Amino acid sequence: MDPIDRLISWQAIYDLSCDYMRAQDRLDPALHIAVFHEDATTDYGAGWQGDAPGFVEFAQRVLTPQKANHHMIGQVRIDFESADMAFGEVYFQAHHRIAAEGGERDMFVAGRYVDRYERREGVWKIAHRSELVDWVRDEPAADLPGGETMFPWGARAPNDLSCRREEMSLR
Template sequence: MSADRFAIIDLAALYMRGLDRLDGALLEAQFWPDARCEYGVFSGGPADFAAFCMEMLKEHRRNHHMLGQHLIDFVSEDEAFGEVYYQAYHRVFDHSGAPRDLFIAGRYVDRYERRAGAWKIAYRSELVDWVRDDPASDAIVGVTPFIMGERKPADPLYNREAMR
Protein backbone atom coordinates (compact mmCIF):
# COMPACT_ATOMS: atom_id res chain seq x y z
CA MET A 1 0.00 0.00 0.00
CA SER A 2 2.96 2.39 0.10
CA ALA A 3 2.54 3.19 -3.62
CA ASP A 4 -1.14 3.94 -2.94
CA ARG A 5 -0.20 6.17 0.00
CA PHE A 6 2.27 8.13 -2.13
CA ALA A 7 -0.31 8.49 -4.93
CA ILE A 8 -2.75 10.04 -2.44
CA ILE A 9 -0.08 12.31 -0.93
CA ASP A 10 0.75 13.51 -4.46
CA LEU A 11 -2.90 14.55 -4.89
CA ALA A 12 -2.48 17.02 -2.02
CA ALA A 13 0.79 18.41 -3.40
CA LEU A 14 -0.63 18.84 -6.90
CA TYR A 15 -3.79 20.43 -5.44
CA MET A 16 -1.60 23.02 -3.70
CA ARG A 17 0.44 23.61 -6.86
CA GLY A 18 -2.81 24.26 -8.73
CA LEU A 19 -3.78 26.89 -6.16
CA ASP A 20 -0.38 28.58 -5.90
CA ARG A 21 0.37 28.67 -9.64
CA LEU A 22 -3.26 29.53 -10.54
CA ASP A 23 -3.55 26.38 -12.64
CA GLY A 24 -7.26 25.58 -12.54
CA ALA A 25 -6.97 22.52 -14.78
CA LEU A 26 -4.37 20.98 -12.47
CA LEU A 27 -6.49 21.73 -9.40
CA GLU A 28 -9.60 20.19 -10.95
CA ALA A 29 -7.66 17.09 -12.10
CA GLN A 30 -7.05 16.00 -8.49
CA PHE A 31 -10.77 15.23 -8.08
CA TRP A 32 -13.12 12.74 -9.67
CA PRO A 33 -15.61 14.68 -11.84
CA ASP A 34 -18.48 13.64 -9.52
CA ALA A 35 -16.60 14.60 -6.34
CA ARG A 36 -18.11 16.87 -3.69
CA CYS A 37 -16.27 19.91 -2.35
CA GLU A 38 -17.44 21.45 0.95
CA TYR A 39 -15.58 24.60 2.04
CA GLY A 40 -18.12 26.75 3.83
CA VAL A 41 -17.57 29.55 1.29
CA PHE A 42 -18.12 27.03 -1.52
CA SER A 43 -20.14 23.84 -1.94
CA GLY A 44 -20.26 21.97 -5.23
CA GLY A 45 -18.29 20.00 -7.79
CA PRO A 46 -14.62 20.19 -8.76
CA ALA A 47 -15.03 22.10 -12.04
CA ASP A 48 -16.99 24.88 -10.35
CA PHE A 49 -14.63 24.78 -7.36
CA ALA A 50 -11.55 25.25 -9.56
CA ALA A 51 -13.22 28.18 -11.36
CA PHE A 52 -14.21 29.69 -7.97
CA CYS A 53 -10.62 29.43 -6.71
CA MET A 54 -9.05 30.90 -9.84
CA GLU A 55 -11.43 33.86 -9.72
CA MET A 56 -10.86 34.44 -5.99
CA LEU A 57 -7.08 34.00 -6.01
CA LYS A 58 -6.34 36.10 -9.12
CA GLU A 59 -6.68 39.27 -7.01
CA HIS A 60 -3.93 38.06 -4.66
CA ARG A 61 -0.34 39.02 -5.41
CA ARG A 62 1.01 35.72 -4.05
CA ASN A 63 -0.23 32.47 -2.58
CA HIS A 64 1.80 29.79 -0.80
CA HIS A 65 0.32 26.61 0.65
CA MET A 66 2.34 24.36 2.95
CA LEU A 67 1.32 20.79 3.77
CA GLY A 68 1.73 19.26 7.20
CA GLN A 69 0.99 15.77 8.44
CA HIS A 70 -1.04 13.61 6.11
CA LEU A 71 -2.93 10.76 7.72
CA ILE A 72 -4.54 8.13 5.48
CA ASP A 73 -6.84 5.31 6.57
CA PHE A 74 -7.31 2.65 3.88
CA VAL A 75 -10.69 0.99 4.43
CA SER A 76 -10.45 -1.15 1.29
CA GLU A 77 -8.12 -1.47 -1.67
CA ASP A 78 -10.14 1.19 -3.52
CA GLU A 79 -11.25 3.59 -0.75
CA ALA A 80 -9.43 5.62 1.87
CA PHE A 81 -10.15 8.50 4.24
CA GLY A 82 -7.66 11.19 5.10
CA GLU A 83 -6.79 14.24 7.13
CA VAL A 84 -4.26 16.73 5.74
CA TYR A 85 -2.96 19.68 7.76
CA TYR A 86 -2.21 22.86 5.81
CA GLN A 87 -1.08 26.43 6.27
CA ALA A 88 -1.89 28.95 3.55
CA TYR A 89 -0.32 32.35 2.98
CA HIS A 90 -2.04 34.97 0.82
CA ARG A 91 -0.71 38.42 -0.14
CA VAL A 92 -3.91 40.45 -0.24
CA PHE A 93 -4.75 44.15 -0.28
CA ASP A 94 -7.07 46.07 2.03
CA HIS A 95 -9.69 48.58 0.87
CA SER A 96 -7.05 51.33 0.57
CA GLY A 97 -4.72 49.13 -1.51
CA ALA A 98 -2.23 48.50 1.31
CA PRO A 99 -0.67 45.00 1.20
CA ARG A 100 -1.58 42.53 3.93
CA ASP A 101 -0.37 39.06 4.89
CA LEU A 102 -3.27 36.68 5.42
CA PHE A 103 -2.50 33.30 6.99
CA ILE A 104 -5.07 30.52 7.23
CA ALA A 105 -4.34 27.17 8.86
CA GLY A 106 -6.48 24.12 9.16
CA ARG A 107 -7.15 20.65 7.82
CA TYR A 108 -8.69 18.95 4.84
CA VAL A 109 -10.92 15.99 5.64
CA ASP A 110 -11.02 13.75 2.58
CA ARG A 111 -12.37 10.60 1.04
CA TYR A 112 -10.33 9.10 -1.80
CA GLU A 113 -11.36 6.51 -4.37
CA ARG A 114 -9.27 4.42 -6.73
CA ARG A 115 -10.96 3.91 -10.07
CA ALA A 116 -9.33 2.08 -12.98
CA GLY A 117 -6.07 2.07 -10.99
CA ALA A 118 -5.96 5.84 -10.30
CA TRP A 119 -6.52 7.57 -6.93
CA LYS A 120 -8.39 10.88 -6.81
CA ILE A 121 -10.34 12.91 -4.28
CA ALA A 122 -14.02 11.91 -4.06
CA TYR A 123 -14.88 14.27 -1.19
CA ARG A 124 -13.00 17.17 0.39
CA SER A 125 -13.98 19.44 3.23
CA GLU A 126 -11.81 22.30 4.44
CA LEU A 127 -11.75 22.97 8.18
CA VAL A 128 -10.22 26.24 9.38
CA ASP A 129 -8.42 26.11 12.74
CA TRP A 130 -6.98 29.65 12.84
CA VAL A 131 -6.58 32.83 10.78
CA ARG A 132 -4.13 35.71 11.09
CA ASP A 133 -4.26 38.97 9.10
CA ASP A 134 -1.29 41.37 9.44
CA PRO A 135 0.21 44.33 7.59
CA ALA A 136 2.74 43.12 4.98
CA SER A 137 6.25 42.81 6.36
CA ASP A 138 8.55 41.80 3.52
CA ALA A 139 10.38 45.01 2.60
CA ILE A 140 13.59 42.97 2.09
CA VAL A 141 12.09 41.48 -1.07
CA GLY A 142 12.35 44.84 -2.82
CA VAL A 143 16.08 45.23 -2.04
CA THR A 144 17.33 41.63 -2.26
CA PRO A 145 17.61 39.93 -5.67
CA PHE A 146 15.49 36.86 -4.94
CA ILE A 147 14.06 34.76 -7.74
CA MET A 148 10.38 35.14 -7.01
CA GLY A 149 7.76 32.46 -7.54
CA GLU A 150 5.19 33.31 -10.19
CA ARG A 151 2.01 31.87 -11.64
CA LYS A 152 1.73 29.50 -14.58
CA PRO A 153 3.37 29.76 -17.09
CA ALA A 154 5.90 32.36 -15.85
CA ASP A 155 7.03 30.33 -12.82
CA PRO A 156 10.48 28.72 -13.33
CA LEU A 157 8.86 25.33 -12.56
CA TYR A 158 7.39 25.34 -16.07
CA ASN A 159 10.72 26.07 -17.83
CA ARG A 160 12.46 22.71 -17.69
CA GLU A 161 14.78 23.63 -20.54
CA ALA A 162 16.42 26.25 -18.32
CA MET A 163 17.17 23.50 -15.78
CA ARG A 164 19.19 21.42 -18.25
Protein backbone atom coordinates in the same frame (compact mmCIF):
# COMPACT_ATOMS: atom_id res chain seq x y z
CA MET B 1 -4.24 -4.50 0.95
CA ASP B 2 -0.69 -5.74 0.59
CA PRO B 3 2.13 -3.51 1.91
CA ILE B 4 3.53 -2.59 -1.53
CA ASP B 5 0.09 -1.55 -2.84
CA ARG B 6 -0.44 0.44 0.35
CA LEU B 7 2.85 2.34 -0.12
CA ILE B 8 2.17 3.03 -3.79
CA SER B 9 -1.40 4.11 -3.00
CA TRP B 10 -0.26 6.34 -0.11
CA GLN B 11 2.20 8.11 -2.40
CA ALA B 12 -0.40 8.55 -5.15
CA ILE B 13 -2.82 10.12 -2.65
CA TYR B 14 -0.10 12.35 -1.17
CA ASP B 15 0.77 13.51 -4.71
CA LEU B 16 -2.86 14.64 -5.11
CA SER B 17 -2.41 17.05 -2.20
CA CYS B 18 0.86 18.34 -3.64
CA ASP B 19 -0.75 18.89 -7.05
CA TYR B 20 -3.76 20.60 -5.41
CA MET B 21 -1.49 23.08 -3.62
CA ARG B 22 0.64 23.68 -6.70
CA ALA B 23 -2.48 24.30 -8.80
CA GLN B 24 -3.62 26.98 -6.37
CA ASP B 25 -0.23 28.68 -6.08
CA ARG B 26 0.55 28.64 -9.81
CA LEU B 27 -3.09 29.34 -10.84
CA ASP B 28 -3.34 26.16 -12.91
CA PRO B 29 -7.02 25.19 -13.23
CA ALA B 30 -6.28 22.10 -15.37
CA LEU B 31 -4.05 20.65 -12.66
CA HIS B 32 -6.52 21.78 -9.99
CA ILE B 33 -9.45 19.83 -11.47
CA ALA B 34 -7.25 16.81 -12.28
CA VAL B 35 -6.98 15.82 -8.59
CA PHE B 36 -10.76 15.22 -8.36
CA HIS B 37 -12.97 12.47 -9.73
CA GLU B 38 -15.53 13.88 -12.19
CA ASP B 39 -18.38 13.45 -9.69
CA ALA B 40 -16.41 14.66 -6.64
CA THR B 41 -18.05 16.90 -4.07
CA THR B 42 -16.53 19.64 -1.94
CA ASP B 43 -17.48 21.45 1.26
CA TYR B 44 -15.70 24.71 2.08
CA GLY B 45 -18.46 25.96 4.34
CA ALA B 46 -20.17 29.23 3.44
CA GLY B 47 -17.49 29.91 0.80
CA TRP B 48 -18.40 27.00 -1.47
CA GLN B 49 -20.30 23.74 -1.28
CA GLY B 50 -20.90 21.68 -4.38
CA ASP B 51 -19.18 19.92 -7.23
CA ALA B 52 -15.44 19.98 -7.85
CA PRO B 53 -15.54 21.88 -11.18
CA GLY B 54 -17.55 24.64 -9.51
CA PHE B 55 -15.10 24.75 -6.62
CA VAL B 56 -12.08 24.98 -8.93
CA GLU B 57 -13.70 27.85 -10.84
CA PHE B 58 -14.53 29.58 -7.53
CA ALA B 59 -11.03 29.07 -6.05
CA GLN B 60 -9.19 30.21 -9.17
CA ARG B 61 -11.41 33.32 -9.31
CA VAL B 62 -10.70 34.13 -5.64
CA LEU B 63 -6.95 33.53 -5.92
CA THR B 64 -6.33 35.31 -9.24
CA PRO B 65 -6.49 38.92 -7.97
CA GLN B 66 -4.17 38.12 -5.08
CA LYS B 67 -0.54 39.05 -5.62
CA ALA B 68 0.82 35.69 -4.43
CA ASN B 69 -0.17 32.50 -2.65
CA HIS B 70 1.95 29.96 -0.84
CA HIS B 71 0.42 26.73 0.46
CA MET B 72 2.35 24.29 2.66
CA ILE B 73 1.39 20.75 3.57
CA GLY B 74 1.93 19.57 7.13
CA GLN B 75 1.28 16.13 8.51
CA VAL B 76 -0.80 13.79 6.38
CA ARG B 77 -2.82 10.90 7.73
CA ILE B 78 -4.28 8.42 5.23
CA ASP B 79 -6.36 5.51 6.48
CA PHE B 80 -7.25 2.80 3.98
CA GLU B 81 -10.79 1.55 4.42
CA SER B 82 -10.36 -0.96 1.59
CA ALA B 83 -8.13 -1.50 -1.44
CA ASP B 84 -10.02 1.23 -3.30
CA MET B 85 -11.18 3.69 -0.61
CA ALA B 86 -9.27 5.78 1.90
CA PHE B 87 -9.92 8.69 4.23
CA GLY B 88 -7.42 11.42 4.90
CA GLU B 89 -6.60 14.41 7.05
CA VAL B 90 -4.10 16.83 5.51
CA TYR B 91 -2.83 19.76 7.57
CA PHE B 92 -2.02 22.96 5.69
CA GLN B 93 -0.86 26.53 6.12
CA ALA B 94 -1.49 29.11 3.43
CA HIS B 95 -0.17 32.61 2.89
CA HIS B 96 -2.10 35.04 0.71
CA ARG B 97 -0.67 38.43 -0.34
CA ILE B 98 -3.70 40.63 -0.85
CA ALA B 99 -3.86 44.09 -2.41
CA ALA B 100 -6.16 46.14 -0.19
CA GLU B 101 -7.11 49.72 0.44
CA GLY B 102 -4.36 51.25 2.51
CA GLY B 103 -1.69 48.83 1.32
CA GLU B 104 -0.97 45.15 0.84
CA ARG B 105 -1.95 42.64 3.50
CA ASP B 106 -0.72 39.19 4.48
CA MET B 107 -3.41 36.69 5.35
CA PHE B 108 -2.35 33.41 6.89
CA VAL B 109 -4.79 30.50 7.11
CA ALA B 110 -4.10 27.18 8.82
CA GLY B 111 -6.38 24.22 8.80
CA ARG B 112 -7.03 20.72 7.55
CA TYR B 113 -8.53 19.00 4.56
CA VAL B 114 -10.69 16.03 5.50
CA ASP B 115 -10.94 13.85 2.43
CA ARG B 116 -12.35 10.68 0.95
CA TYR B 117 -10.22 9.16 -1.80
CA GLU B 118 -11.31 6.49 -4.23
CA ARG B 119 -9.33 4.39 -6.66
CA ARG B 120 -11.27 3.96 -9.87
CA GLU B 121 -9.88 2.09 -12.87
CA GLY B 122 -6.56 2.00 -11.05
CA VAL B 123 -6.34 5.77 -10.40
CA TRP B 124 -6.62 7.43 -6.99
CA LYS B 125 -8.39 10.80 -6.86
CA ILE B 126 -10.32 12.90 -4.37
CA ALA B 127 -13.99 11.86 -4.18
CA HIS B 128 -14.86 14.40 -1.46
CA ARG B 129 -12.89 17.23 0.17
CA SER B 130 -13.90 19.35 3.15
CA GLU B 131 -11.80 22.22 4.46
CA LEU B 132 -11.67 23.01 8.16
CA VAL B 133 -9.99 26.23 9.31
CA ASP B 134 -8.13 26.13 12.62
CA TRP B 135 -6.84 29.71 12.68
CA VAL B 136 -6.54 32.86 10.52
CA ARG B 137 -4.25 35.83 10.86
CA ASP B 138 -4.51 39.05 8.82
CA GLU B 139 -1.88 41.76 9.09
CA PRO B 140 -0.13 44.46 7.07
CA ALA B 141 2.37 43.04 4.58
CA ALA B 142 5.77 42.71 6.17
CA ASP B 143 8.52 42.40 3.56
CA LEU B 144 12.04 43.70 3.65
CA PRO B 145 12.24 47.40 2.75
CA GLY B 146 11.43 47.77 -0.94
CA GLY B 147 10.83 44.03 -1.22
CA GLU B 148 14.55 43.51 -1.64
CA THR B 149 16.03 40.05 -1.41
CA MET B 150 19.07 38.39 -2.92
CA PHE B 151 16.84 35.58 -4.23
CA PRO B 152 14.47 35.71 -7.20
CA TRP B 153 10.79 36.04 -6.39
CA GLY B 154 8.34 33.24 -7.19
CA ALA B 155 5.61 33.95 -9.74
CA ARG B 156 2.41 32.55 -11.16
CA ALA B 157 2.39 30.14 -14.10
CA PRO B 158 3.84 30.33 -16.69
CA ASN B 159 6.37 32.82 -15.34
CA ASP B 160 7.55 30.80 -12.34
CA LEU B 161 10.84 28.98 -12.82
CA SER B 162 9.12 25.68 -11.92
CA CYS B 163 7.05 26.08 -15.10
CA ARG B 164 10.10 26.68 -17.31
CA ARG B 165 11.99 23.40 -17.09
CA GLU B 166 13.82 24.01 -20.34
CA GLU B 167 15.82 26.72 -18.54
CA MET B 168 16.84 24.24 -15.87
CA SER B 169 18.34 21.86 -18.42
CA LEU B 170 20.57 24.65 -19.71
CA ARG B 171 22.11 25.38 -16.30
